[in-house]
Amino acid sequence: MTATIKDFSHRLFGKFQARYIPLLMVYFAYGASGLTGIAxxxxxxxxxxxxxxxxxxxxxxxGLPWTIKMVFGQFADSVHIFGSGRKIYIFIxxxxxxxxxxxxxxxxxxxxxxxxxxxxxxxFFLASVVSIVGFVLQDVIADAxxxxxxxxxxxxxxPRPETExxxxxxxxxxxxxxxLMLAGVIVSGLGGWLAGMYSYExxxxxxxxxxxxxxxxxxxxRLNPVPRTQINWPILGxxxxxxxxxxxxxFFEIPYGQEVVFTVSLSTLIFMISKIGITKSVLCVAxxxxxxxxxxxxxxxxxxxxxxxxxxxxxFQGTLQQIGSILSIVGLFFFRKxxxxxxxxx
Numbered sequence: 001m002t003a004t005i006k007d008f009s010h011r012l013f014g015k016f017q018a019r020y021i022p023l024l025m026v027y028f029a030y031g032a033s034g035l036t037g038i039a040x041x042x043x044x045x046x047x048x049x050x051x052x053x054x055x056x057x058x059x060x061x062x063g064l065p066w067t068i069k070m071v072f073g074q075f076a077d078s079v080h081i082f083g084s085g086r087k088i089y090i091f092i093x094x095x096x097x098x099x100x101x102x103x104x105x106x107x108x109x110x111x112x113x114x115x116x117x118x119x120x121x122x123x124f125f126l127a128s129v130v131s132i133v134g135f136v137l138q139d140v141i142a143d144a145x146x147x148x149x150x151x152x153x154x155x156x157x158x159p160r161p162e163t164e165x166x167x168x169x170x171x172x173x174x175x176x177x178x179x180l181m182l183a184g185v186i187v188s189g190l191g192g193w194l195a196g197m198y199s200y201e202x203x204x205x206x207x208x209x210x211x212x213x214x215x216x217x218x219x220x221x222r223l224n225p226v227p228r229t230q231i232n233w234p235i236l237g238x239x240x241x242x243x244x245x246x247x248x249x250x251f252f253e254i255p256y257g258q259e260v261v262f263t264v265s266l267s268t269l270i271f272m273i274s275k276i277g278i279t280k281s282v283l284c285v286a287x288x289x290x291x292x293x294x295x296x297x298x299x300x301x302x303x304x305x306x307x308x309x310x311x312x313x314x315x316f317q318g319t320l321q322q323i324g325s326i327l328s329i330v331g332l333f334f335f336r337k338x339x340x341x342x343x344x345x346x
Contacts, residue, residue: 020172023149024179025217026090026142029210030135031183033097036104038317039195039203041303043108047200050121052301059299060258062128064246065136067265071239072140078231085228086148089141090218094211096134101207103127108200138214146172148223170341177332184325192318234271 044050050058072089081088104127106114114123150168154160195203245264249257306312312320 022217022221023145026214027176027179028183029214031180032187032210034184035187035191036203036207038192038314039200043200048120055300058125062132065133068239069140072137074232074236076141077229080228086141086145087218090138091215093134093137094215097131097211098208100127100131101204104204105201108204148226181329188321188325189318192314195314
């Protein structure tokens with residue numbers, strides 16, 4: 001019986017090691033960030049005087065940190081803080097996520113000390129940007145750690161075959177996606193159910209558990225030592241300047257800000273890629289990612305239509321999200337063999 005269960009587990013999850021668990025906690029935390037998503041959507045509709053169009057604009061700005069992930073990677077590879085180039089950045093990212101949650105708690109509780117700094121709409125924008133920067137930073141570092149958590153040597157000290165290492169690397173990446181989606185399955189329905197029972201302030205307070213999960217994982221993860229690389233100042237300096245530029249345009253609502261930022265961001269991305277070197281694989285991946293990101297989403301208007309016209313409550317919204325999450329993770333298991341064994345081009 002035990003052998004049967006072990007064989008089934010191996011076919012389902014592939015080669016799994018306990019050493020991977022702390023790293024998977026970081027991925028799990030990002031997937032669990034949807035815990036407060038439904039509560040946030042209802043709170044925005046009920047408490048903030050923002051239109052669906054305004055939320056789409058905020059979404060544009062909030063999505064920009066994902067376009068400069070390589071800057072965060074350059075920081076972690078070149079700038080070690082207190083001797084750490086990995087774990088410390090997970091802690092910093094968790095701190096930023098916690099700060100975003102604290103701002104949302106203050107908005108829900110209407111803290112006078114917080115509201116004196118800016119109007120609620122701008123504070124919500126600030127909380128969204130701070131949180132997403134934290135998640136982007138943790139995502140980049142988790143991807144880097146996924147290559148360092150795999151054993152490179154055999155118990156006798158000899159190097160492992162490259163084919164085995166590559167298979168384990170693909171397995172860890174796949175497990176990271178599973179962990180992320182599994183968290184989404186768990187919190188989707190739970191978030192909607194809790195949002196119907198508790199106040200918005202309580203829900204945003206529960207959001208503080210999310211960075212705690214990732215920080216705990218980073219505390220116990222065991223990584224192979226990695227040498228520090230030379231600082232690539234064009235990448236690092238250009239990325240920092242670009243970040244300041246984007247935040248200034250967004251926060252001060254400069255006219256034609258989106259158009260200007262799109263042009264500058266595209267130019268910056270091309271510049272950064274040119275410094276790294278453009279290969280056929282990089283070009284193909286960039287093209288696929290661009291097409292994927294360029295497809296517009298339905299926006300918050302559909303959610304508001306579901307609330308106002310169809311009468312969906314918070315619990316049912318959670319059920320819908322949970323169904324989508326379950327279908328996604330089923331697809332990931334179904335294509336596990338292809339994801340791990342086939343080349344990226346295929």
